[in-house]
Amino acid sequence: MALQGSELTDEIQALVGRPDDTGLCDTTRITRWLNEAQRKIVELCPNLLSMSFVNTTSIDTTQVRSYDLAEVSVGDVSTQRICHLFEVYYLDGNESVKLPFVPSDEFDKEYPDFTHTDYSPDKPRCWTRRGYNIELYPYCATTYCDKDLRFVGDYYAEDLATDATAISDISNVDEGLIYYGVYKAWGAIGDEDRCILWRNKFMGWLQDTKDQNEELLEWEGNLLGDGIE
Numbered sequence: 001m002a003l004q005g006s007e008l009t010d011e012i013q014a015l016v017g018r019p020d021d022t023g024l025c026d027t028t029r030i031t032r033w034l035n036e037a038q039r040k041i042v043e044l045c046p047n048l049l050s051m052s053f054v055n056t057t058s059i060d061t062t063q064v065r066s067y068d069l070a071e072v073s074v075g076d077v078s079t080q081r082i083c084h085l086f087e088v089y090y091l092d093g094n095e096s097v098k099l100p101f102v103p104s105d106e107f108d109k110e111y112p113d114f115t116h117t118d119y120s121p122d123k124p125r126c127w128t129r130r131g132y133n134i135e136l137y138p139y140c141a142t143t144y145c146d147k148d149l150r151f152v153g154d155y156y157a158e159d160l161a162t163d164a165t166a167i168s169d170i171s172n173v174d175e176g177l178i179y180y181g182v183y184k185a186w187g188a189i190g191d192e193d194r195c196i197l198w199r200n201k202f203m204g205w206l207q208d209t210k211d212q213n214e215e216l217l218e219w220e221g222n223l224l225g226d227g228i229e
Helices: 005-015 027-044 104-110 174-189 192-220
Strands: 052-055 066-068 082-090 097-099 126-130 133-137 149-155
Touching (some): 005 027, 104 133
Antiparallel strands (some): 082 097, 126 133
16 A cells, blocks of 8 residues: 555654654655655656556647647646657548657757748658657648647656645655655755665665566567467
């Protein structure tokens, strides 16, 4: 059973010998560390199964270069945001296509001014990400407007509130959240040796979690099967 935010805080305070601390390791500061840990876990472990999403209804194509990813709904609440974006599709029945990704530097080199009249609008053929926006090339001709874009990616966990009764959106991360919180707590207290020890515990846990998730994804896709159909 996953621990509530308040229980995680109690555990971290107990492990550094400061139960009910209202100073260096108070509940507000620990909650900030827990939320920092959640963000790091999603960023450094791409495609966690519990944080994956598919959205096909948030954004329709128009005659613009850039689309704001804040408009794409993910997770359970409106404040949850996309972290990694893995795939973008242009949806139009039998004409639907998966758009290839182009890194932004190559995109800029190839299409430095593609809204200029020298370029003709057409059906989108590729995409890049720039901050919290995506750009499509070419921008849509009228014929290809009002079509759904399909997004596949993962998203950040909802922040825990101070003394929260909620649990993390990320599955099976209590151990990692505690390791990170204790690491930050010893840093605040000023014990460098224990700070490094618990940081290493967190980094080891993070690598194990990443490896396990990648293996789960391989099993999900039957990539580790025996090849029998």
